[in-house]
Amino acid sequence: MRNYLTLVILLILCLPSFGIINEKSDDHSTYVQHVEQAFILMFQGDNLGAISAFEAALAIEPDHHEILHYLGMAHAQEEFWNKATESYQRSLALMPDNIEALYSLGVAYFRLDRWTDAVPSLQRVIELSPQHARGHEMLGKSLVKRRRYAEAIPILTKALSLTPHAAGLYYELGTAHLNLKAYPEAIENFKLAIAYGPTGYAEPHHGLGTAYFRSGDREKSRVEMQIYQRLQKEFAEYERLTRLTRAEPNNLEAWTELATLLMNQKNFAKAVSVFQKCIELAPNNAHFYHGLSRAFMSLNYPKHAAEAARKAVQLMPNQAILYNTLGSTYAMQGESQKALSAFRKAVELDSDEPYYHLNLSRLYQGMGNQKLAQEHHRIYEHLLSKQK
Amino acid sequence: MNIFYPSRNSHFRSVACGLFLLLFSIGMRFGVSAQDTEHLILISAGTFTMGSDTRAADEKPMHKVYLNAYYISKYEVTNAEYYEFWKQQLEMTSPEQTPQHTPENFTHLPQIGDWPARAEQFPNHPVVGVSWHDANAYAAWKGMRLPTEAEWEKAARGYTNRTWPWGNALESYANTAANEDGYENCLAPVGSFPKGKSYYGVMDMAGNVWEWTADWYSDVYYWHTSQAAMKRPKQNPTGPAVGSWRVIRGGSWIDPIARCSTTFRFYLYPNLKTSFVGFRLAKSTF
Numbered sequence: 001m002r003n004y005l006t007l008v009i010l011l012i013l014c015l016p017s018f019g020i021i022n023e024k025s026d027d028h029s030t031y032v033q034h035v036e037q038a039f040i041l042m043f044q045g046d047n048l049g050a051i052s053a054f055e056a057a058l059a060i061e062p063d064h065h066e067i068l069h070y071l072g073m074a075h076a077q078e079e080f081w082n083k084a085t086e087s088y089q090r091s092l093a094l095m096p097d098n099i100e101a102l103y104s105l106g107v108a109y110f111r112l113d114r115w116t117d118a119v120p121s122l123q124r125v126i127e128l129s130p131q132h133a134r135g136h137e138m139l140g141k142s143l144v145k146r147r148r149y150a151e152a153i154p155i156l157t158k159a160l161s162l163t164p165h166a167a168g169l170y171y172e173l174g175t176a177h178l179n180l181k182a183y184p185e186a187i188e189n190f191k192l193a194i195a196y197g198p199t200g201y202a203e204p205h206h207g208l209g210t211a212y213f214r215s216g217d218r219e220k221s222r223v224e225m226q227i228y229q230r231l232q233k234e235f236a237e238y239e240r241l242t243r244l245t246r247a248e249p250n251n252l253e254a255w256t257e258l259a260t261l262l263m264n265q266k267n268f269a270k271a272v273s274v275f276q277k278c279i280e281l282a283p284n285n286a287h288f289y290h291g292l293s294r295a296f297m298s299l300n301y302p303k304h305a306a307e308a309a310r311k312a313v314q315l316m317p318n319q320a321i322l323y324n325t326l327g328s329t330y331a332m333q334g335e336s337q338k339a340l341s342a343f344r345k346a347v348e349l350d351s352d353e354p355y356y357h358l359n360l361s362r363l364y365q366g367m368g369n370q371k372l373a374q375e376h377h378r379i380y381e382h383l384l385s386k387q388k
Numbered sequence: 389m390n391i392f393y394p395s396r397n398s399h400f401r402s403v404a405c406g407l408f409l410l411l412f413s414i415g416m417r418f419g420v421s422a423q424d425t426e427h428l429i430l431i432s433a434g435t436f437t438m439g440s441d442t443r444a445a446d447e448k449p450m451h452k453v454y455l456n457a458y459y460i461s462k463y464e465v466t467n468a469e470y471y472e473f474w475k476q477q478l479e480m481t482s483p484e485q486t487p488q489h490t491p492e493n494f495t496h497l498p499q500i501g502d503w504p505a506r507a508e509q510f511p512n513h514p515v516v517g518v519s520w521h522d523a524n525a526y527a528a529w530k531g532m533r534l535p536t537e538a539e540w541e542k543a544a545r546g547y548t549n550r551t552w553p554w555g556n557a558l559e560s561y562a563n564t565a566a567n568e569d570g571y572e573n574c575l576a577p578v579g580s581f582p583k584g585k586s587y588y589g590v591m592d593m594a595g596n597v598w599e600w601t602a603d604w605y606s607d608v609y610y611w612h613t614s615q616a617a618m619k620r621p622k623q624n625p626t627g628p629a630v631g632s633w634r635v636i637r638g639g640s641w642i643d644p645i646a647r648c649s650t651t652f653r654f655y656l657y658p659n660l661k662t663s664f665v666g667f668r669l670a671k672s673t674f
């Protein structure tokens with residue numbers, strides 16, 4: 001009975017304030033709803049949706065440094081660097097020593113070419129977190145941009161100790177040494193950038209060429225500059241085709257050129273998706289399936305490669321090269337009998353192609369049939385000499 | 389600062405909580421069936437492979453880690469279990485104050501709902517809307533702790549490098565954003581996917597809710613670990629010394645299965661309280 005009485009008293013006491021409080025509680029619920037929605041959208045890659053949801057949340061409860069940081073990150077994903085900077089600054093005003101927000105601000109300034117502004121934030125990052133690899137990297141890059149090469153070198157060296165084999169860091173180190181006229185160090189770092197960098201990484205070749213030139217080795221410099229120019233051209237072509245396919249998504253010719261370029265650049269992962277797009281536009285074209293199969297083979301996905309090659313053979317059953325590719329995919333999977341049948345078919349359709357005989361020879365050798373292996377190897381050599 | 393629980397709402401919430409406790413004390417049957425709290429699984433000492441060379445950049449490089457033996461809870465902490473902790477907080481709190489470590493309300497998600505009503509409605513659902521600090525406080529109250537990131541990964545992955553706790557095949561053995569798992573846009577009670585258990589028998593390590601771990605997040609921490617491992621496997625790593633974000637693991641009901649792999653790393657500010665992050669407990673053997 002006493003408890004019931006307490007309950008009634010509590011209810012009476014609370015009644016006058018329920019209206020206002022409920023309203024605030026509703027506001028907070030709406031805030032929670034916006035934040036949850038923003039996270040879901042951000043995880044799904046819908047950054048514009050996430051920006052709207054974060055902004056809606058912050059309109060209700062503006063003083064959440066984390067949400068301001070996430071808002072900045074969503075802006076950064078969309079390359080809205082000025083807006084990202086503004087959000088990070090608001091976040092840092094609420095929590096000044098937040099390592100990741102300081103780092104984000106440094107990156108945003110860097111992207112805006114405001115390297116002088118980037119330096120203090122990034123210096124604070126590495127003060128607060130001496131093992132912060134990205135902080136060291138961005139600070140080193142900003143210092144190089146500011147031509148503070150001597151200061152950049154220890155920072156970039158530390159970054160490399162935290163993330164070994166980072167090609168971009170070797171490139172920046174090479175640049176710093178080059179500008180300090182330390183050519184042997186520059187050459188060494190540019191070479192490492194090329195060794196660890198992705199296919200088609202042009203800039204280190206230019207740096208290497210310059211370092212060779214300045215150290216008096218003109219021949220090596222010429223070679224590197226030629227590579228640089230070729231890679232630059234390829235990159236420009238890649239950019240052109242990427243823009244074209246974006247503007248005209250049904251332009252099969254552009255997609256085909258892009259696929260060819262990517263295969264030449266050995267960028268097989270991207271080539272796969274481009275060939276898939278080609279197939280989407282021209283589902284009965286055997287050549288696209290063939291290209292897809294070769295890309296998968298290069299990525300060491302023999303099952304996917306075999307599937308694509310089978311489809312190509314189905315569409316063009318009289319093309320020797322398609323059987324040769326199909327045979328190779330089977331051989332990669334250790335399915336010797338299927339490979340043998342496919343290679344034989346290739347030779348049957350085109351007995352003048354030396355490499356079909358070479359593949360057959362290697363397969364026979366693997367299967368222990370030395371006689372046939374030698375026979376096809378002889379044919380291969382004979383055809384090759386004729387071609388020469 | 390508790391971002392989802394501002395002080396301006398505290399009056400209403402404390403009154404509501406007071407009423408709730410009052411009703412409870414005057415004899416309303418509160419149907420929380422407490423999950424067995426003694427579900428601990430012993431993970432034996434030894435070396436395992438952590439990280440992946442073929443997935444996200446922050447999972448690289450794959451490296452060896454040695455861990456002492458430890459216990460990890462078979463299930464994530466449930467609403468019913470957390471309620472016991474919260475109730476004690478409530479008893480120690482004056483009526484005008486909000487109890488510390490109160491989970492966030494998700495009024496807009498009726499399938500999760502408001503606290504503490506959801507502890508009664510969904511006693512065996514994993515507790516969500518708890519910050520890293522709440523999770524840590526609960527663990528301390530239980531005389532336990534949060535698992536380190538390495539402990540979490542070993543318990544999920546076993547010693548056979550499984551992509552998902554159950555193996556490498558893509559199966560619907562977890563509550564993810566996909567709709568064929570039987571739980572469309574909602575949480576599942578803990579232990580709903582027995583086929584999804586890990587090599588060690590730990591449940592729900594993929595999907596349902598992300599799980600707080602003890603470690604700060606660093607995208608290059610594995611490089612430090614593996615550099616040390618060139619001489620010998622890293623021993624009982626506990627993550628970077630400082631950071632902004634805490635590591636969360638396992639993916640959740642809002643994520644595609646790819647984010648629910650045993651190696652996928654993600655991070656969140658430690659004071660955020662969301663509907664997709666919960667936790668489980670760990671304990672050293674000595």
